[in-house]
Amino acid sequence: MAVKRKMQARRRQKPARKPLGHWLRPAFVVLVMSGSIAGLVFMLEWMKDPHAWPVKTVQIEGDLQYLDRAALQEFLVPMSDEGFFGVQVARIQSLLQARPWVERVSVRRVWPNRLQINIREQQPVARWGETGFLNPRGELFHPQVAVKIEGLPQLAGPKGHEQRVLSMFAQIRKSLQPLQLGVVRVQLDARRAWHVQLDNGLKMELGRRNPLQRVARFVYAYPAILAAGSGRVVSVDLRYSNGVAVHWQSIGKQAKRTG
Structure with a gap:
């Protein structure tokens, strides 16, 4: 009788075996997540490839009287070689905004392969000193190249x-x-x-x-x-x-x- 009780106690203490599905589900989740991350990394690298997503057109819009449109085009085309997704829009905008004749500029990507630049040029209403000009708000700017404007x-x-x-x-x-x-x-x-x-x-x-x-x-x-x-x-x-x-x-x- 005592032996029988000991055997029953051992059976109660022995852990139950877990089904195979208990281990497969976490492994499957890890596998799917790893595959998704790898796919995302591959997709991002592919999007950065300038040959896969080239910028075919750099479009400059705006009524330009003092800025040289051809010179701007020559300046911008090499910067678009990084591709549609890789081109540094903020950097291009900052470089253009720093030019004296540029009052305001916006740069944006246009799907699927175009870079659009909108430029508002400074409107000089008066000369200031030897080389400066004032716009209608009284803001001073100094063109890098001297320019003569009659009637100011x-x-x-x-x-x-x-x-x-x-x-x-x-x-x-x-x-x-x-x-x-x-x-x-x-x-x-x-x-x-x-x-x-x-x-x-x-x-x-x-x-x-x-x-x-x-x-x-x-x-x-x-x-x-x-x-x-x-x-x-x-x-x-x-x-x-x-x-x-x-x-x-x-x-x-x-x-x-x-x-």
Whole structure:
């Protein structure tokens, strides 16, 4: 009886055998995952192959007046040799954006084999100093190659005052419209005094205080100034509180007239 009980206890302690499927399922999962990873790696390498996925067309879009489209094409084509998926879009965009004449640029892939470049060129509205230009927002840029653009006003001022000078130019030009006079030069000097030259050659000294009020005084007095002189008006000094100083070319004298 005791022997029988010992045999029954041994049977209870002996672990049960697990079915074969218990071991096959994890092995199958590992095998599938390994195959998927290997396939993904192969696919990624294949996509990077420039011969399998070449860029056949580099398309440059935008109205370009100052940028050389052919030179841009020559610059971009070698960078597209890395293939459709391998081409470094962000790097190309950064390199193009660094060019002075480029205001904004976007670069994107177009399926299946085209690289599209959209460029917005800088629009110069004024010259700044010797080599710079201002765009409509008063942002300064310096082209690498000197370019001559007719009809732009010449502006100048201390560093960081580009927007202020451009704004003053626009306001003075608007104030002079009743006289049908244009502005060709506005300068803000180191002492923050304003100097203006008109398209008829006349120079205006506005000083540092209330420059627009002094321009308004000039507009009011200009017909009387023309009537009082016998030659071409060379310059007008508006820094006086109660009048202007006028210089005529023919007689070479100054006449101070009260407002």
